Amino acid sequence: MTEKRALFIIFGGSGDLAQRKLYPALYGLYYQGRLAKHFAVIGTARRPWTDDHYHDVIKQSLVGAPGSAHQKAEFADHFYYQSHDVTDAAHYVTLRDLAAKLDQQYALDGNRVFYMAMAPRFFATIAEHVKSEKLLSDKGFNRLIVEKPFGRDFASAKQLNDDISQAFTENQIYRIDHYLGKEMVQDIMPLRFANPLFEHVWSKDFIDNIQITLAEDIGVEERAGYYETAGALRDMVQNHIFQIIAMLTMEKPVKYDAPSIHAAKRAVLADIKPYTPAQVHANFVRGQYVGGDNVGLSYREEDNIASDSTVETYVAGRVDIANDRWQGVPIYLRTGKKLAEKQSRIDIVFKPTENNILPTAGDTSVGSDVLTLIIEPETGMHLTLNGKAIGVSDAVSPFTLDHALDQDELAKAPEAYQRLMLNILEGNKLTFTHWQELAASWHFIDAIRTVWDNDGADGLAFYNSGTMGPREADELLARDNRQWVWQGPAAD
Structure with missing residues (x-):
């Protein structure tokens, strides 16, 4: 060493x-x-x-x-x-x-x-x-x-980038996104590109939809002053979720090095086009938590929060990528505070079998295969497949292959910041964010932010603390005849 x-x-x-x-x-x-x-x-x-x-x-x-x-x-x-x-x-x-x-x-x-x-x-x-x-x-x-936060919008982010670029070159600038240092996020590329089982089916031909959930069970706590100026869209979607989207959907880099990976990420982010106001209303939901018995204060009752605040503590949305690999595959995202349970996860939902010839166990169709990456608080992955139901029946029933890191393995996995600090010392920019990636995500986020700011309180959905968020987030998928894979702790 x-x-x-x-x-x-x-x-x-x-x-x-x-x-x-x-x-x-x-x-x-x-x-x-x-x-x-x-x-x-x-x-x-x-x-x-x-x-x-x-x-x-x-x-x-x-x-x-x-x-x-x-x-x-x-x-x-x-x-x-x-x-x-x-x-x-x-x-x-x-x-x-x-x-x-x-x-x-x-x-x-x-x-x-x-x-x-x-x-x-x-x-x-x-x-x-x-x-x-x-x-x-x-x-x-x-x-x-x-x-982070690296700016409040594209204009301020560009000004900030221009300012620090007076003293440092792009190669010398390391923009930290700590999610990129998490063990299961680091596992996305090996999973995709070192396994023919997944590499050859990672496209619209086999994947029905992708779901990204970054759920928190706490409120704003000591970050109220920051949160009133940011909200969930800027705090979580513009950086963490967009970086995860890029890693899940980019084309295979020509080499496993930072320049090649950043080039692949920039290319796919360029294929996510900013929404029109009508598309924002159709594809994104914003919510704010309210309190009650045994669940604490409402957001508007927290210290240093305006009593009429329209800042969102929850976001759900649909993102579409306009390229040959992903055309027509929705990427659903959601993140929020005061939800039922802390959990960060990615669910890759594959298309169901067509022309199924096998009997099913009480359902009218065979379920979809689902690959789930659990980022935190546990660390591991599940692959849900279809097999024969236990017993004399020939019916098809789902079962799950589980891989969870045990305590010894988790002890060997560095905390995200430790991994990132080592990457900095090594000059390895693979786990950091390039300016052009930030610029692309800000263009998309700015279009949403502008609509919401103009709407004011109109369209703000309220949800009870300790739930999975507003019903409008479920309706977002229901209109596409889909539902969230993870329904919350009560469903596990």
């Missing part, structure tokens, strides 16, 4: 993202030996912390992680804190001097990773000063990590 060398400069080093995700992810690499002696981290934020206090914060973020207290203390000793005003050029000079000192102290070969774990409104300012105050290394690599 080769040790990685780099200096991490984390803007927003005192924040929630850094403490919940980044520090545990870096520690995971350290515990595995992928980071050892030759790394250092500078955390920057406005708070006037000392290095010793910063080390205590780091160690607190690792409670429950494997390893001894001594290992965690040695890890924390690689961290340095600088109180920093991102608008003050003089602070970047201090940061540059500290970076140069640590580069020499830890023999980092000039490799630098800049992580923007702050609000996007600061990204342009940080990028400008990183360039003007000469923090970019001239002998190692320079890599910029950008978190």
Whole structure:
């Protein structure tokens, strides 16, 4: 195992993202030996912390992680804190001097990773000063990590991209979508392209529809301020769901490398045409949760939420791809808060057998084969097939082949951020989002957002917390003579 060398400069080093995700992810690499002696981290934020206090914060973020207290203390000793005003050029000079000192102290070969774990409104300012105050290394690599939300619409996303591109090239920019680091999302390409069983039937000729569900059982909690400006469409559909769609539907890349995979994803996303207003009304549903006995507050009653808010906490929709492989195959998506159960899954529904000659067990037709990828909270897949019913009957009945990762296997699977941080150190952009992919998804999302903003409260469907969402989402499929494969925990 080769040790990685780099200096991490984390803007927003005192924040929630850094403490919940980044520090545990870096520690995971350290515990595995992928980071050892030759790394250092500078955390920057406005708070006037000392290095010793910063080390205590780091160690607190690792409670429950494997390893001894001594290992965690040695890890924390690689961290340095600088109180920093991102608008003050003089602070970047201090940061540059500290970076140069640590580069020499830890023999980092000039490799630098800049992580923007702050609000996007600061990204342009940080990028400008990183360039003007000469923090970019001239002998190692320079890599910029950008978190979502990447803009509020295409125009703001393009402006943001133009701003950071003044200091960093596209090859140096890593736009994180943590869903791309999840184990079963990573398994989509091997499943599709390493198995003739699936590769040769992955098209409109054999697939009836695709369903993507990203369901949460919690409300907005501490994210109310952000959620009022985003909503479920921007928060989940524009990024996570569109990236999953691209991986499920892209053509086979010419090579298994980042440029080829991004080219394949861009091509299929270009075949998803933005909807007209009439098509938005026909193909997308927006909802908002309401409370009641034992299920908590309604969205409008949450702290920092407007009492007449029309922000959606639920989205369901149909996406169509205008190309030869997928013409006529609907992709149904849904995501929401305060639903019956937390579950992220993909259901690939195959076309039923035509001219069935076999008797059935109480039904009038043979059911469809379904391939299900369970992303979280469990991790695994199911393949539902048709076979003979148990007993003396000759009737056809469904059965399921299950593959679920056990605890030992799950322990070997890195958490999404840990995998992504390793990819960044390796210079592997396969699991990150290219600007042109973002642009394509924003064009589609903007068309929906514009219609909903113009509609105001009209068309907003309310659903009870603890259910599977508004009935309009079921009706969306029912009009096509289909239904959601996953009906919620009561059906399992």
